[in-house]
Structures are given as C-alpha cells and as structure tokens.
Amino acid sequence: MATIRDVARISGYSISTVSRVLNHKNYVSDEVRQSVQKVIDKLDYVPNDVARDLSRGKTMTIGVVMLDLLHPYYVDINVGIMSAAFEAGYTVMQLPSSYKNEQERSYLEQLRRKAFDGLIFTTHNIPVSEMLPYQKYGHIVVCHDPGDAPIDAAYSERGPSYEQAFNWIKSRHYQRIGLLLPRDPALSATSAETLTAYAQVFGAKPDRALTRYGTMTYADGYAAGEYYISNGLNPDFVFANGDDIATGLAQCYKDRGLRPPDLMGQDKQLSGQLLGIPTIDHHYHDVGAAALRLAIGASSGKHGVHSDFIAKR
Amino acid sequence: MATIRDVARISGYSISTVSRVLNHKNYVSDEVRQSVQKVIDKLDYVPNDVARDLSRGKTMTIGVVMLDLLHPYYVDINVGIMSAAFEAGYTVMQLPSSYKNEQERSYLEQLRRKAFDGLIFTTHNIPVSEMLPYQKYGHIVVCHDPGDAPIDAAYSERGPSYEQAFNWIKSRHYQRIGLLLPRDPALSATSAETLTAYAQVFGAKPDRALTRYGTMTYADGYAAGEYYISNGLNPDFVFANGDDIATGLAQCYKDRGLRPPDLMGQDKQLSGQLLGIPTIDHHYHDVGAAALRLAIGASSGKHGVHSDFIAKR
DNA sequence: TTGTACGCGTTATCAA
DNA sequence: TTGATAACGCGTACAA
Numbered sequence: 001m002a003t004i005r006d007v008a009r010i011s012g013y014s015i016s017t018v019s020r021v022l023n024h025k026n027y028v029s030d031e032v033r034q035s036v037q038k039v040i041d042k043l044d045y046v047p048n049d050v051a052r053d054l055s056r057g058k059t060m061t062i063g064v065v066m067l068d069l070l071h072p073y074y075v076d077i078n079v080g081i082m083s084a085a086f087e088a089g090y091t092v093m094q095l096p097s098s099y100k101n102e103q104e105r106s107y108l109e110q111l112r113r114k115a116f117d118g119l120i121f122t123t124h125n126i127p128v129s130e131m132l133p134y135q136k137y138g139h140i141v142v143c144h145d146p147g148d149a150p151i152d153a154a155y156s157e158r159g160p161s162y163e164q165a166f167n168w169i170k171s172r173h174y175q176r177i178g179l180l181l182p183r184d185p186a187l188s189a190t191s192a193e194t195l196t197a198y199a200q201v202f203g204a205k206p207d208r209a210l211t212r213y214g215t216m217t218y219a220d221g222y223a224a225g226e227y228y229i230s231n232g233l234n235p236d237f238v239f240a241n242g243d244d245i246a247t248g249l250a251q252c253y254k255d256r257g258l259r260p261p262d263l264m265g266q267d268k269q270l271s272g273q274l275l276g277i278p279t280i281d282h283h284y285h286d287v288g289a290a291a292l293r294l295a296i297g298a299s300s301g302k303h304g305v306h307s308d309f310i311a312k313r
Numbered sequence: 314m315a316t317i318r319d320v321a322r323i324s325g326y327s328i329s330t331v332s333r334v335l336n337h338k339n340y341v342s343d344e345v346r347q348s349v350q351k352v353i354d355k356l357d358y359v360p361n362d363v364a365r366d367l368s369r370g371k372t373m374t375i376g377v378v379m380l381d382l383l384h385p386y387y388v389d390i391n392v393g394i395m396s397a398a399f400e401a402g403y404t405v406m407q408l409p410s411s412y413k414n415e416q417e418r419s420y421l422e423q424l425r426r427k428a429f430d431g432l433i434f435t436t437h438n439i440p441v442s443e444m445l446p447y448q449k450y451g452h453i454v455v456c457h458d459p460g461d462a463p464i465d466a467a468y469s470e471r472g473p474s475y476e477q478a479f480n481w482i483k484s485r486h487y488q489r490i491g492l493l494l495p496r497d498p499a500l501s502a503t504s505a506e507t508l509t510a511y512a513q514v515f516g517a518k519p520d521r522a523l524t525r526y527g528t529m530t531y532a533d534g535y536a537a538g539e540y541y542i543s544n545g546l547n548p549d550f551v552f553a554n555g556d557d558i559a560t561g562l563a564q565c566y567k568d569r570g571l572r573p574p575d576l577m578g579q580d581k582q583l584s585g586q587l588l589g590i591p592t593i594d595h596h597y598h599d600v601g602a603a604a605l606r607l608a609i610g611a612s613s614g615k616h617g618v619h620s621d622f623i624a625k626r
Numbered sequence: 627t628t629g630t631a632c633g634c635g636t637t638a639t640c641a642a
Numbered sequence: 643t644t645g646a647t648a649a650c651g652c653g654t655a656c657a658a
Contacts, residue, residue, distance in 0.1 A: 003650090003651055003652085004651065004652060004653095005651075005652095013628075013629085014628065014629045014630075015629085015630095015651095015652080015653090016628075016629060016630080016631095016653080016654075017627090017628060017629075019652070019653060019654080020628090022652090023653085027627045027628080028627075028628085029627065029628090032627085032628080046422065046425055046426050047426060047651075047652070048367075048426060048427050048650085048651050048652075049423065049426040049427055049428040050363060050366045050367045050372060050427050050428070050650090050651085050652095051367055051634090051650070051651035051652045051653090052651080052652060052653080053363045053652095054361075054363045054364055054367050054634055054635070054636090054650090054651080054652075054653095055633080055634055055651075055652045055653045055654090056634090056652085056653070057634070059363060061406070069388065069391055069392045069395060070388060070389075070392060075382065075383060075388055076383075078382055078407075079382045079383060082382060082407060082409055083409075086409055091406050091407075091408075092406065092407050093374075093404050093405065093406055093407075094391075094395060094404075094405050094406075094407060095404075096395055096396075096399055109359065110362065112359055113359050113360060113361060113362040114361050114362055114363050114635095115362040115363070218583055244583060247583070247587065251587070270531055270557060270560070270583075270584055271583055271584065271587065274560065274564070274584065274587065316634090316635055316636090317635065317636065317637095318635080326644075326645085327644065327645040327646070328635095328636085328637095328645085328646090328647095329637085329638085329639095329644070329645060329646080329647095330643090330644060330645075332636070332637060332638085333643095333644090335636090336637085340643045340644080341643075341644085342643065342644090345643080345644080360635075360636070361634085361635050361636070363634090363635080363636095364634070364635035364636045364637090364650090365635080365636055365637075366636090367634090367635080367636075367637095367650050367651070367652095368635080368636040368637040368638080368649085368650055369636085369637070369650085370650070
C-alpha cells in the first residue's frame, strides 16, 4: 500500500508538495501538480484517513448513545441526526447503552480519548453532573430539558401539547383517566412532564391505581389492559405513552370481547392512525437534527422543539 | 492534554514501559508498574484512540451502508448488526446511501482509506463487480444472495417460505392474485425471488395488471388500492411486500366502504398482527448478526437465513 | 513556489 | 525487565 512518501520519492518532489496537491490548496504550479498527480494515479495512492484524523486532531465523527434501536423514539431521532450529519459532512457512530452506567461512562471516556468529536445521549441513566467534567473534551448533548445544568440540549417541548391534550380530555368529561407512562418520574422527564401537565389541567394528581409505569411497547399496553380488567378498574379514558401501547391496550379488551376505553397515544404511529385515536407528534426528527448541530458546535444552548397535539386523524 | 511522553518523562521511565503498563502486557515489575500508574493517575492521562488505531493499523469499526432508516428491514437488520458488534467489541458507523452510486463508491474508497475495517451493504445499487477490487482493503459483505460472485454475503433465504406462502394461497383457490413488490426484478432480489416462487407454484407468470412495483410503505399500499379500485381490477387476494403495505391497501378499501381482498404481508409487523393476516418473518436480526461476523472476518462465505411463513397469528 | 523538519500519540522491534 | 528508536502516514510552520 503506497504512502505519501512513495509518491514524493517517485515523483521527485517533497512530501509537502504532494500533500498540497492532495488537498488542493496553496501554491502548486500546474506543471508540478500534474506531474505529481500522474504518480498518484499510477501508484493508485489514497491518503490514510486515520493518519489524517490524527494529524488534524479531529475525526469528523459524532457518537450517539441510544437504548432501544426498535423504539420509534430512537428510530425517528436517528433519522434526524443522520440527515443533519450527512449535510455537515459528519459520520455517526452508534453506541448502545442498555441503561448500564458503566457503558455510558465508557463513552464519555472514549470522547476523552478522541474517538469522536462530540457525543449525543439520546437517553441516559447517569446524572448530567457526571457529564460536565467531560465537556472540555468535546460537545456533549442530551435530549431532554436539562433545566439549569450547563449542557447543550435538544428535546421536544412536551408541556404545552400535554396540556392541550389534557384539556381536550377534560372538555369531554371523562371520569376515570388512566395513564400509561415510561419510567418512574424521578428518572423520566416524560413521565414528570405528563404528571405536571395533568395537575395543571385537572388541579389534582392522577388516580394512582389507574397509573402504570414502565410501559414502552405494544406488549406492555396489552399487559396494562389485563391489569385494568382483572382488577375491575374500568378507566373510561387512557392516555398512553405511544400509539402502539394504546393499540396493545385496545387489543387486550377486544380479545376479551370487551369495549376498550377511549384512547389517546403519542408518536404518530401507523397503529394509532388505524385506530383513529388522537396523538401527539413530538417531531423527533427535528430534535435529532438539532442535537447533531449542537454536537458539532454549529449551535449551542438549549433547543426545545414544539410538539403537536393531533386530535383528528 | 497529557501524552504518553509526559507520563514517561515525569515518571522517569521510558515510553515503552509506559505503553506496556497501559496495555497490561509483557514484563513490567510490579514496582515500576505502580510507580508509572501513579503518574498516569496524577496526570489524568488516557491514550489517544486515533493514534492507537493508526499505530495498530486497525480501527475496530465496521461501516454499514443503508438506504431507508425507517424501513423495518433496516431497523431489524441494524439491531442484529449492533448486538453482534457489541459482543465482538466492534463499533458501527452508519453510512446513508440513497441509491446514489457515487455515494456507494465513496464508501468503498473510505474502506480503502482505512476509515473502517469492514463494510456491510445492507442494500446497494452498484454492481457487485465494482466491489470486488476493494476486497483487498477489508471484508465486504452484501445482504442478498450473490450467486457465484466471490463475495461474503448474509441474507434471508426467501425462496422456500415464498413457495410455502404461494402454496397456501393456491390451496385456497384464489383466482385473481395481486402482487405488491419492491423494485423491478432486475434490480431487486426480493422481487425476482417472488416471481420465481410464483411461477414454481402456479406454473405461470402472475397477472401483469395486478402486479405493482415500487411499493415500500403504507402509503404505497394505499395507492395500490386506489389503482386496483379505479381500474376495476378486483383482485381477490393480494400478496404484499410488507404488513404495513398490506394494511395501507386494506385501509384504502375500507375508506371507500369496500371490502378489501384477502391479504398476506411480510416482516411480521404490528399492523399485520392487528389485521390478523398471514405474514413471513425474514429474521433480519439474524441476517444482521451474520453480516457483522462476516465483516469482522469471524466467518466467511455465503450465509443464508431461513425465513418462516406464518399462516396464523 | 517548493522543501525541510517537526509534530500528532501510539505501538512494536530489538538491543541492552 | 527496561529503554532507544523506528515505524504508523499525514499536516504544516518556517525556511529557502
């Protein structure tokens, strides 16, 4: 495999001249350029990207930490990240986390070791405070509202659409409202925002018995249905953390010959469209694109993306 | 930022000794090891990954070329790739293609430039013959049956399950069978295999008027429905290239107050489960895992994965 | 406009 | 067991 040195030696010019020819810059006479180019072509030479990165001190790569590759949240945010990355000439590394703190820390270490120029946590388990000391090694971005923490962030501004959604529910006078949420509100910003909006609109906390945490998938929704039914809880409306989840709940009732409660989903998935239920579009594509721009330093600060409540489909 | 040289200088030992301490290998006395480690800790030193990669001549990274990040084919295959990569200590770079030949060629060039150790084409537009000359730069893997071409491949063996599916259809005496396929059979192995299996089972080519190409999404399925209806084609059965697509077709009929034809999908998606239609599980997860093992050189050759026809859900 | 020489940060070989 | 030194391949001030 030919190196820049070979090209220099054979062409009779110096390494720097060859380098200049390669990078199309500075003063190189046409004559020399052509002569060098001829040798480059002849030797079938191409520069080594790793050597370049080392010399430049930059990899043009961004690491993206994600949890569940199958979840629509990640799929959508990834599309946004990728399109912005492509546009900016950056490459993206996928970094699986599984909520393992050790794993997340190792990615911070890799940032420090210059494996990539920036790091996006689409989700994370370690506290933001553990990330702060690593900011000197590259841009770190989280995908939720970081509050006062001094860290770049791109996230969907869920509060307003949640309030819209709950006002819509309230105006229809439902009495027993069930909530299917992701993780515990102490860990999940989504859960916390949902509860806040609920309290804001209804002036009270949701019924604890009708509230379920840890629902992420169709199967979880189905299981929630079994829980409601077997405990005779009879919610007349259920606000789910995703259209697929709402669909799972509905299916559970249908399979038992029961009429499901009225439903609302999130994430604007096909399943919810089929069911004809209201949903919330969190525009994760835009969140991803914003996150990438933060990660490459093209912007900075907090970047909230408004989500849309969609009553009719 | 401290380098290995700083550690050597301050600890009073040589660069090589520090390197040995870092890589936990060879002969280093406990005494020296501790002494050096102390300086490493004090300087908060970590090795630079790029310099390592350059020196080792290996990046432990695999590039994955993909077309549509939202399509279940890619989402599933990606999960398989990622889990196998994690297990093997490799990292994955996402490389978007959009069927642009120039783009695909640039990834081959990047392989040559040592940007990654191996390259997986989950899909591609350039001919395999263009890839062959690049095999000397690293393992290249395609995700379809390459026939006699000397290239590593992981793919789902669709033929048998397609025959099963068509036999199932045949046994039910449908008369007007529609096919919703991806790209033209000259370009798409999937389309070609479908037509082959059809001919095998029915002893005839499918009705051209009832066959549609370029159907990839729910919307395409819906459009196919409009085509069937507005042209009065009345298929009594439609074999679609995906559950979502079949669902789009069904929805089109329903929206017009018509009874949809009987359906069969693929990819074992939620939408098909809701519809209760037969499907085919291509086990893309396994395909992805096999592709990655080929890309890192842990195996070689052609690796077909059997798909399953699922009549009842 | 071209060349020299050093820096980027490690790993690896071979001598001591 | 430790150290000097040469790769690894390229970019870039600075000199010529």
